[in-house]
Amino acid sequence: MGMETQARWGAHTRGRRVGAALVELVTALFIVSFGIFSVLTMYHVGMTNARAIREHDWVMNALQNELEGLRATPFAELPPVWDGEFRATAPDLAELVNARTHLTMAPHLEGRADLLEVTVSIRWSGEHGRTIEKSLVTLLAEKPAGGT
Numbered sequence: 001m002g003m004e005t006q007a008r009w010g011a012h013t014r015g016r017r018v019g020a021a022l023v024e025l026v027t028a029l030f031i032v033s034f035g036i037f038s039v040l041t042m043y044h045v046g047m048t049n050a051r052a053i054r055e056h057d058w059v060m061n062a063l064q065n066e067l068e069g070l071r072a073t074p075f076a077e078l079p080p081v082w083d084g085e086f087r088a089t090a091p092d093l094a095e096l097v098n099a100r101t102h103l104t105m106a107p108h109l110e111g112r113a114d115l116l117e118v119t120v121s122i123r124w125s126g127e128h129g130r131t132i133e134k135s136l137v138t139l140l141a142e143k144p145a146g147g148t
Contacts, residue, residue, distance in 0.1 A: 048127060051127070052126065055096060055124070055126065055132075058096065059122045059124070061090075062090035062092060062093055063120050064136070065088065066088055067118065067136060070118060070140060075116075075141070075142040078105065078140065080105075080106075080116070082104060082106075083103075083104050085102070085103065086101040086102075086120065087103065096124040097124055098125040099122060099123070099124040100122065101120075102121045102122075103118070103119070103121075104119045105117070108139055115139055115140070115141050115142075116139065117137065118137070119136070119137045120135065121133055121134065121136075
């Protein structure tokens with residue numbers, strides 16, 4: 001091989017090495033970009049789920065507090081029929097979008113004034129505007145005289 005052939009051969013292989021390094025660099029950038037995008041997506045999903053769990057806790061606490069407040073009220077002081085807002089306030093619900101509370105109380109069985117069926121519910125707008133509702137239902141009974 002002459003000097004001229006070796007020079008051309010060396011330039012040719014050097015060009016191949018540069019081209020291979022460029023392909024490796026682009027591949028590495030793609031892999032790193034994909035990894036960063038995946039981490040950011042998982043972070044967003046995690047934050048969305050954390051918000052949903054926090055909202056669920058606020059709502060369940062408010063529902064249970066309303067029921068406990070009703071249970072603590074003497075039966076004679078409870079209205080026989082109620083269809084409206086909660087009787088107590090729930091400050092955590094101010095954090096929810098479009099939160100609406102609803103309480104219904106009615107006699108459980110016809111002609112039985114010593115047993116009330118109580119339903120408490122909260123409806124609010126979650127992520128992307130979807131409507132979410134949670135409810136609890138219980139019975140409240142008048143305690144017999146002299147009972148504990």
